Amino acid sequence: MYDIGKREIKALKKAVDSGHFFRYGGKEVVAAEKEWAQKVGADTAVMVTSGTASLIAGLQALGVGPGQSVLLPGYTFISTALAVTAVGAIPLYVEVDESLTMDPEDLRKKIRKHTGCIMPVHMQGMPCNLEPILDIAAEKGIPVFEDCCQADGGSYKGKRLGSWGAVGGYSFNQFKIISCGEGGACVTSDPNIAERLYMAQDGSCSVWPETGAMSQAFFCGGNFRFNELNAAMLRVQIKKLDKILKRLRKKRKELLETLEIPDDCTFIRTHDEEGQCGVCLLIQAPTADRAEAVEHELAAAGHTVHRPINSGRHVYKAWDVVNSQRGGVHPEWDAFRHPKNQRIATHYDRAMKRTDDLLARTVLLHTPYVKKK
Numbered sequence: 001m002y003d004i005g006k007r008e009i010k011a012l013k014k015a016v017d018s019g020h021f022f023r024y025g026g027k028e029v030v031a032a033e034k035e036w037a038q039k040v041g042a043d044t045a046v047m048v049t050s051g052t053a054s055l056i057a058g059l060q061a062l063g064v065g066p067g068q069s070v071l072l073p074g075y076t077f078i079s080t081a082l083a084v085t086a087v088g089a090i091p092l093y094v095e096v097d098e099s100l101t102m103d104p105e106d107l108r109k110k111i112r113k114h115t116g117c118i119m120p121v122h123m124q125g126m127p128c129n130l131e132p133i134l135d136i137a138a139e140k141g142i143p144v145f146e147d148c149c150q151a152d153g154g155s156y157k158g159k160r161l162g163s164w165g166a167v168g169g170y171s172f173n174q175f176k177i178i179s180c181g182e183g184g185a186c187v188t189s190d191p192n193i194a195e196r197l198y199m200a201q202d203g204s205c206s207v208w209p210e211t212g213a214m215s216q217a218f219f220c221g222g223n224f225r226f227n228e229l230n231a232a233m234l235r236v237q238i239k240k241l242d243k244i245l246k247r248l249r250k251k252r253k254e255l256l257e258t259l260e261i262p263d264d265c266t267f268i269r270t271h272d273e274e275g276q277c278g279v280c281l282l283i284q285a286p287t288a289d290r291a292e293a294v295e296h297e298l299a300a301a302g303h304t305v306h307r308p309i310n311s312g313r314h315v316y317k318a319w320d321v322v323n324s325q326r327g328g329v330h331p332e333w334d335a336f337r338h339p340k341n342q343r344i345a346t347h348y349d350r351a352m353k354r355t356d357d358l359l360a361r362t363v364l365l366h367t368p369y370v371k372k373k
């Protein structure tokens with residue numbers, strides 16, 4: 001959340017005054033869906049209650065479930081892995097590259113017959129190395145689901161993140177590039193997936209006239225319905241998004257040109273310097289100890305910094321509920337106990353050496369955001 005003010009308050013007041021808050025029968029959610037689809041260049045956007053809801057709904061729409069594994073990077077918020085267990089599949093981890101996003105070379109090594117989906121995550125607004133990831137996925141016939149929860153509005157080779165894969169998921173929680181408190185969205189340009197996304201966001205959507213006729217049978221969806229208040233606020237944020245990104249990118253560029261870092265350290269280039277969201281800079285040191293020292297120096301100089309290795313539930317090692325395979329909501333409703341998942345080798349006890357090393361040797365500096373009056 002970088003820029004919230006009077007315009008959001010005005011939109012919220014208007015929505016409250018309208019007296020209509022439910023997603024059906026109003027205009028805000030429908031308009032937000034149209035505007036988000038347009039913004040990211042997808043045919044359909046379906047608004048949901050959170051980024052996690054977007055990942056669960058997207059996996060459901062893709063038909064991922066028991067007997068399948070999903071490949072995701074070792075550096076992402078735990079929600080990416082939890083969305084996989086929520087649909088009864090097994091999350092398996094892929095090493096990251098220097099940009100701290102999914103390493104295509106390791107991805108290729110980790111693909112198995114049971115791989116049902118590849119989930120690259122554009123962490124900290126930084127686009128993954130999408131082209132090789134998409135090439136591998138196409139060669140193997142596996143769908144790609146982009147987790148863009150930390151990269152609202154970013155792009156890769158001139159095309160917005162989330163519009164490259166079969167599905168893209170976004171978060172609009174408090175800490176994201178744009179926010180409405182809590183919220184999320186899924187996008188796709190596949191009409192079959194779009195219908196299933198709609199069913200996933202609301203299992204009772206068939207009773208509402210807006211749903212229209214579906215070309216396929218309904219499945220038992222849940223309720224991730226968005227609402228008019230959040231949508232009203234989000235629509236203002238969507239309008240501001242490009243300006244926010246422009247400011248962040250400009251500030252990041254200034255920092256890249258002026259920040260003095262020790263000779264033994266380097267700035268890490270992202271996979272798309274134009275399209276990255278500008279939220280941070282990555283500084284790589286030769287050792288973890290040196291990175292720690294640089295982190296302290298930059299903090300003492302007033303910068304907001306951390307080393308990703310210390311970012312708690314964003315690192316695979318801290319996903320204990322997954323790694324210990326004891327996280328089922330019920331003993332009989334547990335991805336790890338499902339008979340079809342028994343042939344999937346997990347190896348959660350094995351360290352991912354490259355990921356550990358890179359996360360420890362990297363210092364992440366957050367770009368300060370200066371809001372225009």
Ligand SMILES: Cc1ncc(COP(=O)(O)O)c(C=O)c1O
Nearest residue numbers: 050051052077079149150171173
């Ligand atoms: C990479 C990533 N994926 C998924 C999520 C989940 O989003 P939410 O908190 O909106 O459920 C987050 C949020 O922090 C995230 O950073």
